[in-house]
Amino acid sequence: MAVANVVPQAHVIEAGTLAAAARATGEATDLRLILLDLKMPGAVGYSGIALLHAERPEVPILVVSSADGAGAADEARAFGAVGFLPKDSDLGVIERAIAEALGTTPLGTTPRGPGPTGDQPVDAVRREVANLTPTQLKVLLAVLDGKLNKQIAYDLSMSEATVKAHMTAIMRKLDVQNRTQAALAARALGLDLRH
Numbered sequence: 001m002a003v004a005n006v007v008p009q010a011h012v013i014e015a016g017t018l019a020a021a022a023r024a025t026g027e028a029t030d031l032r033l034i035l036l037d038l039k040m041p042g043a044v045g046y047s048g049i050a051l052l053h054a055e056r057p058e059v060p061i062l063v064v065s066s067a068d069g070a071g072a073a074d075e076a077r078a079f080g081a082v083g084f085l086p087k088d089s090d091l092g093v094i095e096r097a098i099a100e101a102l103g104t105t106p107l108g109t110t111p112r113g114p115g116p117t118g119d120q121p122v123d124a125v126r127r128e129v130a131n132l133t134p135t136q137l138k139v140l141l142a143v144l145d146g147k148l149n150k151q152i153a154y155d156l157s158m159s160e161a162t163v164k165a166h167m168t169a170i171m172r173k174l175d176v177q178n179r180t181q182a183a184l185a186a187r188a189l190g191l192d193l194r195h
Contacts (some may be wrong), residue, residue, distance in 0.1 A: 018042030025055045038065040046079045046115045053080030062101045078126040128173045139166045
């Protein structure tokens with residue numbers, strides 16, 4: 001395993017789904033790096049990066065994925081990843097990327113400029129999505145799935161009033177007026193991409 005080659009004393013925690021990864025991320029006491037596959041079960045678009053970044057913003061996230069193109073790498077970084085590697089990368093390349101990620105400045109402390117497109121409004125919304133809390137991201141993803149507040153409340157074991165409070169916070173952060181606009185903003189950022 002590439003991590004063991006870079007850090008022989010590392011304790012590796014594996015998770016087969018995004019929900020399990022979020023749980024492990026929240027519970028781990030000495031987490032130094034997250035290796036994430038964009039297409040793991042439960043992930044929608046770049047939601048895995050945003051969710052795990054919200055859970056532990058100080059831990060670097062390195063994406064290893066079969067998603068194609070520089071656009072995927074740019075999007076991954078916009079949502080909080082420190083790097084992006086194609087799954088078919090040479091083992092040496094993966095090991096170097098892991099070593100570099102372990103030496104990076106914690107996320108959130110390095111200012112990021114506009115993305116390669118220079119599309120500042122989109123970049124601003126990306127930053128806001130990346131700054132949503134884990135629960136707010138779960139609520140937003142449920143809205144993308146077309147769920148009503150009552151269904152979201154049941155699924156997330158909270159009251160409808162709490163769901164409404166989270167939606168209000170989400171809309172304020174994304175600078176939108178309603179759920180539909182929040183869903184459209186999230187879709188525009190790739191959170192609704194089914195891989």
